[in-house]
Amino acid sequence: MKEFIYVMQDPEGNHARPAGKVVAIAKNYQSKASLWIGDQSYDLKKLLSFMSAPIKKGDEVVIRVEGDDEDIAADTLKKEFEEAFKG
Template sequence: MYQENVIIQNESGLHARPAALLVKEAGNFSSEIQLVKNGKEANAKSLLGLMSLSIQKGDEITLKAEGEDAEKAVTTLRQLIESGFNE
């Protein structure tokens, strides 16, 4: 398992548009990917799961993945989050 912590920077947190971008990007990896906020986990490939975490600006989350491309998955998703979801 590989994991990294990241702080949400974009003003609106992880609302529908950035969550959809995160789900789309997570779908490119074969690893199982989870987002964790305050001990609550959600599948990074599930839009409803991510929305259920109610992630806001300034929240610290943990990205964790397990599988053959786990490190690449976590690194890529962290970079997407740190960019403020600017494609």
């Protein structure tokens, strides 16, 4: 399992356009990808699940990736979070 922490930079927090980009990337990999806020998880391969995550600017989330291609999937998702949610 690979994981990284992301602190939301976008003033709007979690919203549709960048979330859609993240979901599209997560779907390219076999690995399971999830976002965690405390003990609650959200599936990064399902837009409605990801969009239901209550993330505001400054919130810290954990992204966990697990599977055969977890290394490349985690690296790519980290880059996309940093690009898509930079505000």
